[in-house]
Amino acid sequence: MTTATTTQHSASVLFAQALRYENRADPYPCYEQLRSRPVVCMEDGTWLVSGHREISLLLRDPRISADRRNPQQQQIRKSLLVEDPPRHDQLRRLVTEEFVPRVTRMRDHIDALVTGLLDAHMSEQPGQLDVVGDLAYPLPVTVICELLGVPREDERLFGSLARRLTRGLDPVDTQTEEELRELQQARGELIEYLEGLIARHDATDGDDLLSGLMRAQGPDGPMDPVDLRVTLGLLLIAGHETTVNLIANGTLALLRHPDALARLRTDPELATPLVEEVLRYDPPVQMSGRSTLADIDLAGTTIPKGARVRLLLAAANRDPHRFPDPDRFVPDRPDNAHLGFGGGIHYCIGATLARAEAQMALTALARRLESPRLLADPPPYRENAILRGPERLAVSFDRLVPDSRLT
Template identity: 80%
Template sequence: MTTTSATPQHTAAELFAQALRHEHRPNPYPHYEQLLREPIARMDDGNWLATGHREISLLLRDPRISADRLPPPQQRPIRKSLLVEDPPKHDQLRQLVSRQFVPRVMGMRDHIDKLVTDLLDAHISEQPGHLDVVADLAYPLPVTVICELLGVPREDESLFGSLARRLTRGLDPIDTQTEDEIRELQETRAELQQYLEGLIARHDAAPGGDLLSGLMHSQHPEGPMDPIDLRVTLGLLLIAGHETTVNLIANGTLALLRHPDALARLRTDPDLATPLVEEVLRYDPPVQMSGRSTLADIDIAGTTIPKGSRIRLLLAAGNRDPQRFADPDRFVPDRADNAHLGFGGGIHYCIGATLARAEAQIALTALARRLASPGLVADPPPYRENAILRGPESLPVSFTRLSPDNGGA
């Protein structure tokens, strides 16, 4: 794999551009290591890049920072999602969603465990075989969970999954997308809008006990949610509710197979899953970066970011910052004081963090317990096109036996 040179002629913009290239998707971290030498850097296009853990943490919590980093007004959608909204609208939307989301997520561990068991049971074998961790577990698990939570009919899961996979490419920097990709994204957004409007209409006519029905028919003084906000929020939850978890499980599996001592420990100590998933979120996070814009001049790291600037927050670089983490390039499954940026921070901290943690903890523990002598078929595996939502496209794993769920592997 090509690594970067430490020569001075590499500017932050050049290093960042190299990190975004698909051939570096399996390991962008050498580029991040060099970018960390300048924790706040001005890019050639006038935007800014934050890589230091301390600097990113401060910016995520600074009220002078806006989550709105969308295109100019003439190119904007009618409504913004809570992901890019600021207070007070953000707080109102988040409260409405949390009121419906959190109670439904609590107590789901047994159901998630059954889903994982069923998915792996389909591949039980006393003989050597292969399992694609992405296609057979990491993808269907969170898709099924979020569809059940939101009330998406099972027969629609494949359509929704296809839409979500196509839309995630739109999260990447615009200069990494081709004209054909941009055109396809516009068509896919229109297709998603049409699908969501139909889904909302069906739930309006026949509400159930799902989250969508709850948002539509809430009796709380601040509910129900406005119809347009409902559609935008539903689209966000459908996509964000599973795409990041797919990568979290896949990246966690990769880390375990590359660190057999950690895998052996997890096999005999399921309690290790809790700190281990936190270390995956630090070491190889499913969301590599986020964006913000400034509402005022901000003095930070010896420089001033002017009002009206856009900032890319390179979360994955902050997670490898040696100023914050000892031996940051080493995977330590029980790392203490692990204040990673895997779920962001501040008022926009990931609303689905509890659910994602549960899904990853249960899935990785089951893989460790049930797969005998697992190994990577290809290392590195093929990676998806996405730079922001970074993870393997597929993850074939060999094994000598896939045991029933009886606690033995």
């Protein structure tokens, strides 16, 4: 076996280990070994990039494409998440102009939702809370549905669809035939619902995001019905699934680092850098896919044109060449140029909303839970390897106190 073949085999084995469920609670040792070669080709021809510098360069390189489809899929309409310029830029401009101002106006409402979700469990006696089911999950679902104009009675439907659809982000060879069939069914159900929602929506009177997108005018006019449906589906699914993991991973980090929890309890301004450290230390999105439009020389090797590329964002976020003591959780880490929201033209469009929800949720938990303790460490994790986070996060506490700002 040649040196190149051995390297490809080793990378393939390590990547497969990182994806295995038994390593879901801690894939970082696998990532650390992969970083010994920041750019490497696996046996199936996929290139893995794990270094912070290398991924940062690729995210901003026009020779790399967000489109990972195979040729048989080329006629399928894409979301801006996997579009390239100039079409990506046109769609993103339309969405950003309607999305960002509405998110800014929702901060007080998000805070009130967090308060209400915790108030439902308020007790003077010792109790328990599932941070995922009771807060991290319902908060972003409610926010994105309200933002888009989805009826409240349909929130549960979208929660179910999102869970089924996000499994499809993982590599196909990690999914069973039954899961693939379930994915196709969920996609059909989502398309059917969104088409009905758009048909029923009144763009003239509504102040929600869907109404705004229906009225928005780009250089080529308004979005056509298919683009509108695809964009709406992206915002609904991506708009809350990553935030669920961000809040859950942040809570887990706080409970494992009681000094950081105590600091946040008395200094709510710490929430801003702390959430950035969660995004670096334990990001909700572990990796992203790309393909090359030309040969790219990187880290002493050449990624050929037409290659599939996996950007291991979570590995890069613990690159010791970029972050001192990278395996340590530092809530006020300076110069925290993490890749938790990606980078370049595809930087997460919902980053502002996710940050706001996580900052408010984590601050409220720190302020209101007395003596919180994990009931299982590590907790049970979701099946997903790419959108990685706990399935449940059971926490016991001595008391869940009223919001001190309201007394």
